[in-house]
Amino acid sequence: MDNVDLKIPEISDLKLLDIDTDAEWDKLAGELGFHRKAKILRFDVMLKIAAAVLIILATTVFIMHNNESETQTFAAIDTPIETIVEHSTAISVNRNSSVTCSNSKDKFCVNLKGEAYFDVEKNPERTFEICTQDVKVIVHGTSFNVCQKANATTVTVTSGIVEVVSPKDGKSVKITKDEELTYTAKEGFVVKKINNYNTIAWKLKEFKFNNTELGDIMQQLSQAYGFEYKFEDIESANYRISGTFSNQSLTSIINIINKTLDETNIIQTPEGGYAVVKR
């Protein structure tokens, strides 16, 4: 045993393990008089039922066990969730998305609806596969994001190599760090180099803007944080901004952007979204 000497600090009280942050939040939200808004869900009927059950349970995780085929489903409704499978492979599931994992002797298979980020532990004995409706992704110990939306699947790799296979013709493409692959039935595989990971900021919490138009910035922020926005001052969508934000809250990012804007202002709308208006 090589682990015994590892210095992992003790936890002070086992009761801490019983804290259910979601339940505590509900308690506080009730106390402060926040009302729960109805969530707009855009996925299939089965998940809608799951969502209904979930809202009743006031939790954002849905785990389904099926003993016969050993499958597990994790669905995120209003906030991204993270789960550990296969010893230490971490899957972060973005909001309005779900993964179903099935386990067999030589293969660990994940069925993805929506978007998820994977940090896969290397295991030479078993392959790790992710299937979306379009493509199959074969993994050999890497970190990457898969997003399946509106008949397109996008794979973004942050470390290692990932192989993407089209089930239709068996064609496969290998992509590596700093590359993003998009598959559509019309165009097949398209690989492009990327210089930032803004599209997967929902997971990495980092934005790099390099002379980026405000219109694009708002779109990327709204994707990562899940809010609605509108431009009342249309012209301002062309303003260009540069800057890097790492691990900052949406409010502080917006505040900083506002400081760089002279004639426009991003304000919060009563519905909880944002509007870009003339000052």
Added chain:
Amino acid sequence: MQLSERDFEKLFKEHFVSITIYSRKIVQDTDTAKDLAHRSFVKVWEKRETLPPESNLKALLYRIAHNLSINYIRDQKKYTTDETLPLFESENSDADNDIVASELEAAIVDTIKHMPEKSREVFILSRYQKLTNPKISEKLGISIKTVEAHITSALKLLRKKIFGKEKKT
């Protein structure tokens, strides 16, 4: 400052456990600490409109939790002569270190919570309830090898989550 309910929720979910742990270091009781952590968040929410736009909410939370916890201890002392109540010396004794330690502990708590059920059970019995591997094997009706495997995988996960990488063996 502007603080939406959604951002506040995020702040809460990110820091509630570590604030509880931080407060617990002062009041020495988890339930009380949880209560004080709650009150810290309520205070931040109530104050939000008077805060300058770029306030560091996390630092503010810890400061409020610190003060509430110290006040709690002080009030307790008024009503009791119990010598076992924790002593809190200087105002900013080791606040920064305590914050870092609380966040680390919260990360450990979070990792253990998300372990597969059996690994978690075995790990808690072994690490925190100090049962030997043969005792755990007997208690849970699994082989000693399996117990070892669960502990190994639990430690591996912690190592990965806490130290960011795996130890080379």
